[in-house]
Amino acid sequence: MTRLRFQSLQVRLAVRLAILYVVATGIAAAVLIYQAYDTASSLNERELSLRAEDLARAVSRDGAGQAQLTLPVKLASAYAASIDDIFAVRDAGGRLLGASPAEFAEQVSRWPLANDDPSYFHLTNFGASDYWGLSIELVSAAGPVSVSVARTAGANGIVTSLLREFVFDVVWVSPVLMLATLGIGVFVVRSGLKPIRDISRRAAQIEPTAMSVRLIGANLPSEIKPLVDAINHALDRLERGFEVQRQFTANAAHELRTPLAIITGALDAMQGNGELTELRADVTRMNRLVEQLLRVARLDGVAIDFEILDLNGVARSAVELTAPWVIARKRMVAFVAADGPVLVRANAYAVADAVRNLIENGVLNSPVGGEVIVSVGRDALVTVADHGCGVPPQDRELIFDRFWRGKGFKAEGAGLGLAIVKETMNAHSGKVIVSDNVGGGALFTLVFALAGQAAPSSLSGGARSKG
DSSP, rough: OOOHHHTTTHHHHHHHHHHHHHOOOOOOOOHHHHHHHHHHHHHHHHHHHHHHHHHHTTTEEEETSEEEEOOOHHHHHHHHHHHHHHEEEEETTTTTEEEEEEHHHHHHHTSSOOSSSEEEEEEETTTTTTEEEEEEEEEETTTTEEEEEEETOOOHHHHHHHHHHHHHHHHHHHHHHHHHHHHHHHHHHHHHTTHHHHHHHTTTTTGGGTTTTTOTTTOTTTTHHHHHHHHHHHHHHHHHHHHHHHHHHHHHHHHHHHHHHHHHHHHOOOOOOHHHHHHHHHHHHHHHHHHHHHHHHHHHHOOOOOEEEEHHHHHHHHHHHHHHHHHHHOOEEEEOOHHHOOOEOOHHHHHHHHHHHHHHHHTTTSTTTTTTEEEEEETTTTEEEEOOSSOOOGTTTGSSSSSSOTTTOTTTTOOOHHHHHHHHHHHHOOOEEEEOOSSSEEEEEEEBBBBTTTSSOOSSSSSOOOO
16 A cells, blocks of 8 residues: 555655655754854854953053053942953053953963954863853053953853744744645645646546547646647547447448348248258348347447436337247247336437347247246336346356357357447446346346436345236
8 A cells, every 4th residue: 555655646746845845944943053053152252342342441541651450330340240251451561450350360361462363262160160252452542452351151141041942943843834834835736736637537537438538638737738638649549440440340230231131031932951940040140140230330339319218118119129029939028117107318229229138138048938027117227037047146247248158158149239238328327237036047137317316326125027
């Protein structure tokens, strides 16, 4: 089942889109998180630079012309009250102008003086915390000074909190956004493949009895239209081939009717021995085969006109027409009509022809003296029951194939009668069902749709012959 699913173009595109979305979302999330941390780092560096500039502005000259650091009260109290921020300021000669705390001043005194290109440092295990800072040379009122400032890693609580919140939002929003995008992608893929599904449904309607159906080529994607046009051209050629075959069958059967009629008349006028009788039987069988070939050609090549008719009348006419033929073969045929009219939308000639073929089939498979019973039901059913050898379950589909003959077939059978019955029912959107007759033999049931209704998809209970 999994293999079949992956043969679906829609599933393949959806899986590839899913992989693409997962990879793209992962890359986007990683880039966003990286940018967020980079931005946070830039903010920390910018804040350290501003603090260094504040300290450089606080440097001035005393009365002796020496550089001194005089912090504003607010800035001095901020450094005194916090252990998160530390600094050290030296003049151009390396003399310490001010620092907080003294331990940091001792450590900075061993460093070289900074230049105008900021250098960054990391103090580990300084006091109870780690510090990140920078050293830079700035211009002050007393000349160039070297300023070193640093902050603990968690000193900027707002930036850290915002960064943590942003990462959390990215983590839970990314899968939701990916699923939503994937859903939209699947919908787009499914919508894009709708023309292919429509073409497939229309192609399923093409069969030998509906060769005029063509695939719709309008409003198709440019990648699909050449394929559809090629299929339509192939169907045109196939339809022409079918038409030639049908025309040949009809012409051949028609041309054979006249010489066979002449031969039949000549044989009937002759007096002879048993061999002449066998010859007459052979000619009779040839006449039957030619007649059935004409019926097949008519079903294949001519559009059937439908009208509202009563199945009672059609079935009765078929029984009356075949009665002399049945009696000549020393069998009997009976007709049981429904209690009232059974109206269906059908073609009278085609339905009568199907019933006649079933009667002939029943007679050929019944013993001498046997009876074939034709019944019409109120639920648009026509049954033809015989008391012959029946139809084995394994042959009940094969008997409707053209020219199929099973074991024990009758010599008079041409192998076309039941094929005509099935094609007639297909043309009427109905079906023919074979079952066992009560008391032995076969029961053929023609299932029609009552006028204004669809043909039933199943037959419940099974029909039974009357009489």
